[in-house]
Each structure stands twice: as structure tokens, then as C-alpha cells.
Amino acid sequence: MKSSVCTFLILILVHLLPFDVYSQNTKKLDSILTAYKNHSKDTLKVKTANALFDIYYWVDPDEGLKLAKNTLKLSHELNYDLGIATANKNLGRYFSRRHNLDSATYYLNESLDKFTQLNNSHQIGLVKYYLINALFKRGKYEKAHFEIDKNLEYYNAVKKDSALLLRLRKMKANVYMRQTKYDLGIREAFIATDIAKKINDQRELLGCYTTIGNLYNYIIDDENSIKYQKKALEIGRKLNDKAAIATNLNNLGNSHYFIKKYDESLKYLFESLKISEELKRNGSIAITTFIIGRLYVETNRITKGMDYLNRSIHYSQNIVKNPLYHVWGLNGLTTAYIKLNKPKEAIELSNQSIHIANSIGNIDDLYLAYQNKTKALKLLGNYKKALENHKLYKNVYDSVYNMAKTKEIQRLTKNFETKEKEQQIVLQENEIDLLEQKNKVSKLQKSLLTGGLFLALGFIAFGFYGFRQRIKRNKLEKEKVDAELTFKRKELTTHALHLAKKNEVLESLKLKAEEFKKSEDIQQGYQQLIRTIDFDLKDDNNWENFSKYFQEVHTNFNSNVKQRFPNVTANELRLMALLKMNLSSKEIANILNISQEGIKKARYRLRKKLDISTEDSLQDLILSL
DSSP states (O other), rough: OOOHHHHHHHHHHHHSSSSHHHHOOOOHHHHHHHHHHOOOOOOHHHHHHHHHHOOOHHHHHHHHHHHHHHHHHHHHTTTTTHHHHHHHHHHHHHHHHHHHHHHHHHHHHHHEEEHHHHHHHHHHHHHHHHHHHHHHHHHHHHHHHHHHHHHHHHHHHHHIOOHHHHHHHHHHHOOOOTTHHHHHHHHHHHHHHHHHHTOOOOOHHHHHHHHHHHHHTOOOOOOOOHHHHEEEEEEEEEEEEHHHHHHHHHHHHHHHTTOOOHHHHHHHHHHHHHHHHHHHHHHHHHHHHHOOOOHHHTHHHHHHHHHHHHHHHHIIIISSSOOHHHHHHHHHHHHHHHHOHHHHHHHHHHHHHHHHHHHOOOOOHHHHHHHHEEEHHHTTOHHHHHHHHHHHHHHHHHHHSEEEEEHHHHHHHHHHHEEEHHHHHHHHHHHHHHHHHHHHHHHHHHHHHOOOGHHHHHHHHHHHHHHHHHHHHHHHHHHHHHHHHHHHHHHHHHHHHHHHHHHHHHHHHHHHHHHHHHHHOOOHHHHHHHHHHHHHHHOOHHHHHHHHHHHHTTTTTTHHHHHOOOTHHHHHHHHHHHTTTTHHHHHHHHHHHOOHHHHHHHHHHHHHHHHHHHHHTTTHHHHHH
């Protein structure tokens, strides 16, 4: 009896104490494990063992494997179905983490059968999620997508299970990422993030931030990518989750590679690789060695780069058997052979890349394979086939990176950030209410105190002053957040005004075109229409009207610019106004009727005039005015 009570208390501790207690206090973990080993063979011992697996899964997976095998054996001896189902689930999770997907699928299906017999809805959903994860790791994205939607519908409409909905949404975001549907991926990741915050699941929030960081990396938004990767890394360090730390170090290394900060990139990557090798995380090793190899090839250390790329291909093809990682390695090695002027080898590798990328539906890497093949064919002098491949590359590229997707991602980001600001306001208002209530209590206590408690009154008065100051600070913070929200609404108004003006001009041209169509002298009407368009593009009144709208929305912007930078010309002020609206270079070029190259030169001259260093952002400066 005493032994059963002891194990029961251990079980409660395992579930209630935070993860980092165990990861940092091995003595306490050892004492729990000793108590477990000395306990009699019963169902409480099985429950304790399954709970201990959840700790070992993160800190020492191989020890967790031994524990799960022993637990499965004991559960069979006791004929304890819940123990059998849970032990099989844990074995499936272990083998999935090790990328032994055949074994993972076998144990997870065994677990699913048992949990179905027990009618345990939450555990059934979890096991299905782990099976979907195995499909994802195999590169079977369409099948994974189908299973996600089927389970989302059930757990959203019937069971209302937030923890499962969170995992499924996050997985769907990752599937969309592999299918290069980045706008949809970011939408799902933001939904998952909201759920993770509501249920205060730090581990899943870490995963959401990691996914968002990766999605921004793919759309070449390095600033947001690094921002979310650092958020994920911070949570990983708090949890002392070495696997998560390795993943996000790897992601940061990848992002710094793209902004050509190669030394910083290698620092992150080698730290990540060291942890992955310690944990025997073969999938992470495949990814990190690929990025290191690609970096060395990019910086013309080609032989060294090819060694890492070949190592990556070995892991991805023979150990983790992940087709996506395999394509990455092949594309990296193809680039190396092109640099070495070995087009035949490059074409052979690019053909393999194209075949695999097509088979898993990964367009992002497919276009890179076509691009590499085009370069190799040019080296061979086969310009006809090179042109054919270039067209294929261009078609695939345009399908991935089109303007509509970019705008949708920007819209989702703004909505998400605005929602976060609104949540901050609600929290601050609640805190102000609480402080004011405390203030009332403090006043009541002071009125009841007698003259002999002057010293105590002094302390209370001091505390009251502190409360009042805190209330004041919170109110100021609230005003600041309100101002930021107002600014965002003004930005949206500016876009609406701009679109309204554009549509007004287009409608006018449409009416004139209809008139010319009915005219007998079509040629004269055509020439008049061209002159009208030219006139409208150059008409200063259009800009004056637009400037009037802009000043109404962005009050004092022009005067602030002139005050801080008196040498700014009228044309430069126009450019700054359009940058203030957060428009793209292409949109600004269309409005000013100049080329995008002209916009680049104008921005460069403006940076020089405003004396902005290369490290500082012109956009940030203008947005602050």
C-alpha cells in the first residue's frame, strides 16, 4: 500500500512540475526513476513509466526507447490495454523522431487500434496527428493534407479539442509550406499561434514561431524570418529543449546565409550541427550539412562544400529517406558542378532533382532544378534546350512568387500584429482596473488607521504613490498602443484613397475609349487617347489631389520632413510620401511613371542626402516621421 501511494505521488509530480525542472535537475529525475524501478509490477508502475517517457523523449530519447519497450512488455503481462496503447504510441513517436518511419507507422497503428477499442477520443486524435506527421516526413503532402482536413472537421465540430486543433493547424501550415502555398501557410500558422497562446502551450507556441519563421524565409522576408526564429529560440532555451534549440539555430544560420552574413551563419550552423550529432537527430544533420555545404559552394570553397553536400545526400537518401532533403542536397551539388564547369554531371543531378521534386509536389525546389539545368545546358552550348528549360523555370517561379500571394501574406501579418496590439490593450485595461481597486482598498485602510499608526501610514502613502505611478505608466502605454492602431487604420485609408483615385482615372479612360470606338475617325481617336493617357501620367493636378489626401491622413508629415531635412527636393518628398505608405518599388514606379531601376537610384540618392548608414533602414526612418 505504501509503495502504491509513493508511485501515485510520483505520477502527480511528473505531470504537474514544469519540464525544465527535470531537464535541469537530474538528481530529482533519478530519484523518481529509482522509485519507479523499485515499485511492484502493477498499472501504477505502467502509468508512471509512460509519464517518464514524456520527459525522456525530450532529454534522452534512447533512454525513453528502453523505458517504452519495458512498459509495453509489462502492460502485456498485466493485460492492461491503456498501457499497451500508450506504450505503442510512445514507440511510434520515438521512431518518427529518428525518421524510422516504417517502424513509427507500425507502432502508431497498433496504438490507434487499442485507443479505438477504448473509445479514447483525445488519444485517437493524437495518434492520428502522429501518423499524419509520418506522412509529412515521407513527402506525401496531398495525403497528409487530406487527413488533416478530415480530422479538423471532426475535432472542430464534434469534440472541440483545442490542443488537437492547434497541432493540426500547425501541421497544415507546414504542408502548405512544402506545397509552396506560403500565403495559406502563414494564415494557418497564425491561427495555430492564437490557439497556443489561449491554452498557454509554450512547446506548441515554439513550433508555431518556428513554422512562421520558415515561411517568411521562403518568401524572402528575412527581417520577419529572423524575428520569429529568435522568438522560437528564446522559448527553446527556456524549456532547455535541445532539439528545438538545434532546429532554430539551424534556421537562423539559413536566414543569415541569405543576407550574406556568412560568418554569423556558420556560427549558428556549427552550433546546431554539434547538438544534432549529440542527439543523433539524423534529419537535422541532413538539413544542416546541406546548408553548410551550400554556403561553402557559394563562397567558392567548393571542395569543402561538396563534402558536406554529399554527407547531406547520404543522410537524406539512405538514413532518414526524406525526398525533400534529398532534392536540397542534389540542387546544392548541381550548383557546385556548374561552378566547376562540369555541365554533364550537373544535368544528371538536376534531372534527378526535377523527378523527385515533381513526385512530391514541391514547386519551390523544382524551379531551382530547372534553373540549374538551364545553366548547365548553356555551358554545353545547347541553347535551344536551355531556352526550353528557362521557360519551364519561369512558369514554375511565377506560380510560386506572384504579387497576389505576397499581398495576402502582408495583409495576414498586419491583421495578426493588430490583433496582438488589441490584446495588449485589453490586458493593460484589466491591470489598470485592478490597480484602481487596490487603490480604493488602500484609501479605506488609511481612513481606519489611528493617529498612533503614522509610520504605517507613511508606508501606505508611499505604496499608494507607487500604485498611482504604475497606473499612470499603464495609461501612457495604452495611449501609445492606441496611437499605433490609429496609424495602421490611417495606412489602410491611404491605400483606399489611392485605389479610388486610380479607379477614377481608369473609368475616365474607359468612357473616352467608348467614345472613340463610335467615332468615324478611329486613328485620330486613338492618338487622342494616347495623349490623354500621357497627359494624365504627367498631370501635376493628379499629384496635388493625391498630396491633399495624403496630408489629411498623415498630418504634419511634409512639415516634419522639411524641418528635419530642409534640403529635400519636391521629387524626393514625393518618393518619401509613397514610401510612408509602405508601397513596393514596383507600385511606386508605376505612380511616378519611371522604371524600377530608377526607383532604386532615387532611393540611393535619398539615403545619401538623409545621411543614412547601410545598417539603418530608410523605410523605418520614413515611417517614424
